[in-house]
Amino acid sequence: MARFTRLSSEDRRAQLMDVALAGLAKGGIQEFTVDRICAAAGVSRGLILHHFGSMAGLLAAVYARLYRDTTPDLPALPPEIRLNALIEGSFSPKSFNRDTLNAWVALWGQIANTPALREEHQRQYQAYLAQVTEAIAALGLQADALPLARSLICLIDGLCLQHCLDPEAMPAETAKAACRAFLAPHLG
């Protein structure tokens, strides 16, 4: 009779990241503690450090997971629908809901003061920016794609922040319309 189930390192890591992410979504960074995460996952207190080295390591891993789960894989799509997929994906119920955005904002608040998280952010953002820039450049416009991509990302982030702090003031359709209105002058 096994006293505990022994998972592969990969599976256990995934479980702990999921549980930690759910905590961040529900209660912000205050929920991100060894006790609460291990209790919610049903494992002992020592397991997080075994798999992630430190709480900062888990935080960085959670950030990467959130990025991967909520940003579309643009290069896999035909060039002409990438921008639309970005907008639809960013404001789809899976990404654009209070819980998920709560986790985003909670993580943003830690980036400046957590070196491991900071490095992970640099990595993820750089890849994300490159994808959006490529999606714009692929349309073959005269405009400079890079600053346009930066601005679009900033607008999306701002809209997400707004929805998180005040959901009824920024519904998904309004947010999509704002992005399209922003892009329209540049797309002719």
Place this chain on the structure above:
Amino acid sequence: MARFTRLSSEDRRAQLMDVALAGLAKGGIQEFTVDRICAAAGVSRGLILHHFGSMAGLLAAVYARLYRDTTPDLPALPPEIRLNALIEGSFSPKSFNRDTLNAWVALWGQIANTPALREEHQRQYQAYLAQVTEAIAALGLQADALPLARSLICLIDGLCLQHCLDPEAMPAETAKAACRAFLAPHLG
């Protein structure tokens, strides 16, 4: 020989808010503790609760102070220069620097999980939105001022977030240009 100086309630509150804000700017929400704030202010540990009731009360007061210190008083300006003043003010060195933005992002991360801060945010944002909407409406355009104001605020917030997380990737001039490019199509 006085063992301590006795300030008016107003002065002591202002001092504690300033010290707390400086801590948020320097080290994020981790610096927002009774011990650190009181030590930095040179007062005893009991004083914060005497003046603010709780740490959440101080947090809400700090948020209001940050809002007041970094947003321009638009109604006091002539209508035709208000939007420009908003952009210049939002990205002036006083507001658009890593420390100040670090405090903003740290506070955003707490809004969803701190009722007192949440209420303060609703108050401040509503007043801010009204001012920006009025600044747009005063120009007498055909466009609907309210959604435009919301989008502009989101863009500004997103640009601030970006600068906070990655300053060199989003200098002030780039941010201003993004705002002007956003507004241009609507201003004719």
Place this chain on the structure above:
DNA sequence: ATCCTTGTTGAATGACCGTACAGTAAGAGT
């Protein structure tokens, strides 16, 4: 000079924090 309001102190409390680590056991490989 005395009183009174209230700003201020600082110790006490009980809960929670992340990390270290020595020991346990699961389950695949042989």
Place this chain on the structure above:
DNA sequence: ACTCTTACTGTACGGTCATTCAACAAGGAT
């Protein structure tokens, strides 16, 4: 059936946390 790797447990540790509260004193009022 045995070994070996390593996932896993759970206590212990030194700090830090917000809050409470009874006592103290500063300084204006009278």
